[in-house]
Amino acid sequence: MQIILDNIPLxxxxxxxxxxxxVLGYAFALVLGTALAVCRVSPIPPLRWAAxxxxxxxxxxxxxxxxxxxxFGLPDAGVLLPYFWCGVAGLSLSGAAFVCENIRSGINTVPxxxxxxxxxxxxxxxxxxxxxxxxxxxRTMVQPLVNVFIATVIGSSLCAAISVVEITYVTQQLNIxxxxxxLLFLVAGALYLALSLGVAYLGRRVERAVAPGGSRxxxxxxxxxxxxxx
Amino acid sequence: MSTTSTSATQVLFDAPGPxxxxxxxxxxxxxxxxxxxxxxxxxxxxxxxxxxxxxKWLPYLRRDYIAFLGKGLLGTLEATAVAAVIAFPFGLVLxxxxxxxxxxxxxxxxxxxxxxxxIPMLLVVYAFLLALPAYGVNLxxxxxxxxxxxxxxxxxxxxxxxxxxxxxxRGQDEASSAIGLSRGQTMRYVILPQAVRLVxxxxxxxxxxxxxxxxxxxxxxxxxxxxxxxxxxxxxRFLVQTYLVVSVIYIVLNFLLTKAAGLLERRMRRxxxxxxxxxx
Numbered sequence: 001m002q003i004i005l006d007n008i009p010l011x012x013x014x015x016x017x018x019x020x021x022x023v024l025g026y027a028f029a030l031v032l033g034t035a036l037a038v039c040r041v042s043p044i045p046p047l048r049w050a051a052x053x054x055x056x057x058x059x060x061x062x063x064x065x066x067x068x069x070x071x072f073g074l075p076d077a078g079v080l081l082p083y084f085w086c087g088v089a090g091l092s093l094s095g096a097a098f099v100c101e102n103i104r105s106g107i108n109t110v111p112x113x114x115x116x117x118x119x120x121x122x123x124x125x126x127x128x129x130x131x132x133x134x135x136x137x138x139r140t141m142v143q144p145l146v147n148v149f150i151a152t153v154i155g156s157s158l159c160a161a162i163s164v165v166e167i168t169y170v171t172q173q174l175n176i177x178x179x180x181x182x183l184l185f186l187v188a189g190a191l192y193l194a195l196s197l198g199v200a201y202l203g204r205r206v207e208r209a210v211a212p213g214g215s216r217x218x219x220x221x222x223x224x225x226x227x228x229x230x
Numbered sequence: 231m232s233t234t235s236t237s238a239t240q241v242l243f244d245a246p247g248p249x250x251x252x253x254x255x256x257x258x259x260x261x262x263x264x265x266x267x268x269x270x271x272x273x274x275x276x277x278x279x280x281x282x283x284x285x286k287w288l289p290y291l292r293r294d295y296i297a298f299l300g301k302g303l304l305g306t307l308e309a310t311a312v313a314a315v316i317a318f319p320f321g322l323v324l325x326x327x328x329x330x331x332x333x334x335x336x337x338x339x340x341x342x343x344x345x346x347x348x349i350p351m352l353l354v355v356y357a358f359l360l361a362l363p364a365y366g367v368n369l370x371x372x373x374x375x376x377x378x379x380x381x382x383x384x385x386x387x388x389x390x391x392x393x394x395x396x397x398x399x400r401g402q403d404e405a406s407s408a409i410g411l412s413r414g415q416t417m418r419y420v421i422l423p424q425a426v427r428l429v430x431x432x433x434x435x436x437x438x439x440x441x442x443x444x445x446x447x448x449x450x451x452x453x454x455x456x457x458x459x460x461x462x463x464x465x466x467r468f469l470v471q472t473y474l475v476v477s478v479i480y481i482v483l484n485f486l487l488t489k490a491a492g493l494l495e496r497r498m499r500r501x502x503x504x505x506x507x508x509x510x
Binding site: 043046056064078150176179 | 246258276279281344345349353356357361441442443445446456473484488
């Protein structure tokens, strides 16, 4: 226990870094992912192709390979980023691919008839999106987007492999110094669990809040996909 | 894929008229040029730092380079396959435990699933690498990678199986109890065969995440692809090239698996639609 008490500042720094990595990585992933989703559903073929290629590359590359490439590979190509920002970049780039897919499949769950009806009463593109498609799509997107957030929390641990001082890195260093493995790994595990379970709880609250008529049953395919992504 | 993107486009846009088509063409040309410029900029940056030189890329066609990375690829496939063979049946058992009426069994399964879904695999790997040896447990490097992979994957596949069991029509359950099957028999003869079929595409996607997890062999020095890359870099100093080649191999493998999952899912959905005479 002493090792924990003696190193509270270091542990707090680790927790702070994990949260910073996750929040920044997820925020950029949301922005980039939304832009990609807009490209993928746009009528401009080159944008659709580029976004498709992006998604296929970044959802299929292992996060660790991406982080290593960014942290150790980019300097050789003349791009120097601090390791922390390599971590944020890696989490955002890969998160964006999943965000894009979730938004796109969310939009796809809206029946075409709704959009046609909205257009026939004279709503323009943004009107259809804002009043008819997105409010309905958002409901099915909450849970998958929460899953991406949890994946970002868990993925942020890989930044330890590129020497970012976050929870996993701190745990490993303290273990080398003190050999109190069981205690340290339990504490670190509890911290991650608290983060992911807390976010999952918030996600369920949000989902219930945006579904006025009780929770809408999801289609089988969506549920299976959600479970596979988690 | 083309059908889904068309349907999303149909939701949001009317079929364009002549003016709309001209505008689409114009924006297409502009964005195509922008994309090409971006790619050119990247290549120029690489060129300026001497990373495009032929002598840094041609070696990857040499037999010894290919053999070296091929050994890593074999290690990756072996770890992934063994982890899947352990994790999938275990995940099914966990899922059955989770939905069991025995409170204790259900609680234990739930804790196991939440725990391994909520913590990073790297932490588990470090625990195996650094903690267990202190207690006299020294696993070979292969198992230091594969056991954490299996533990983490068992939790996520348990959720896949649970979703699959939940997706089997309720009427099946009622019909089998009506013909006098017990709960266990219903599960074994009626629900599970259908559920397992339903989750096959998701299990292929679980292989993708196992393949990604196997890169943590990098940390425990098990000679999978990412670690072979690391070793290669320390010998050849071709850092960007090696890690790019390695990443491309992962992307291609996972892309093929993702495609296979999508194909299987579409085929099953078509079969289901034909079988019941309903279209979904």
